[in-house]
Amino acid sequence: MSNNLNAAQRTALVVTLSQFERSLRQAAVWLDGDETQGVMHRATLALPPVQQKAALAAIHRAFELIAQLAERFGLEPTHEPLAGRISADMTVSWANLVDARSAKLKRYGAVDPALGEALDPDLDRLSRLALMISAIVSGIQEVRDE
Numbered sequence: 001m002s003n004n005l006n007a008a009q010r011t012a013l014v015v016t017l018s019q020f021e022r023s024l025r026q027a028a029v030w031l032d033g034d035e036t037q038g039v040m041h042r043a044t045l046a047l048p049p050v051q052q053k054a055a056l057a058a059i060h061r062a063f064e065l066i067a068q069l070a071e072r073f074g075l076e077p078t079h080e081p082l083a084g085r086i087s088a089d090m091t092v093s094w095a096n097l098v099d100a101r102s103a104k105l106k107r108y109g110a111v112d113p114a115l116g117e118a119l120d121p122d123l124d125r126l127s128r129l130a131l132m133i134s135a136i137v138s139g140i141q142e143v144r145d146e
Contacts, residue, residue: 005073017066018078024059031056083137090134097127 005013031052036043047055069075098104101123102116135141 003074010073010075013069013073014075014078017069017075018080021063021066022080024062028056028059031059083139086137087134090130090137094127094130094134097123097130 030043030045031047035045070077101120102111105111105115132141136143
């Protein structure tokens with residue numbers, strides 16, 4: 001183990017390598033064929049097999065180098081509680097949903113007077129659900145097992 005990093009340098013290196021590894025792992029999942037199909041979102045990756053194989057090989061080489069660096073510098077893995085990420089994402093989604101209400105859509109042009117009645121109640125429900133999900137995963141809202 002090398003001790004030629006001060007605490008701040010060590011933290012910076014851990015954060016950088018952790019974020020890179022997270023991105024690599026997500027890329028590997030996508031390259032392995034995990035695509036999402038939702039109502040408003042679809043994620044696909046269309047690569048020729050030779051490119052897919054080469055990208056996965058490069059990702060695995062990167063994993064090996066990250067492991068070597070972690071061992072050389074005695075870096076411990078970070079822990080990311082996913083509840084915090086879900087909560088943060090839901091809070092951002094809440095703000096975006098509020099900003100999509102008919103009154104806010106005026107910034108993109110004239111709004112049909114009937115739009116508020118057709119759109120806003122459902123956006124309000126979605127924004128409340130986003131906050132509820134955030135509260136549930138944060139442990140703020142009590143959940144009963146039914």
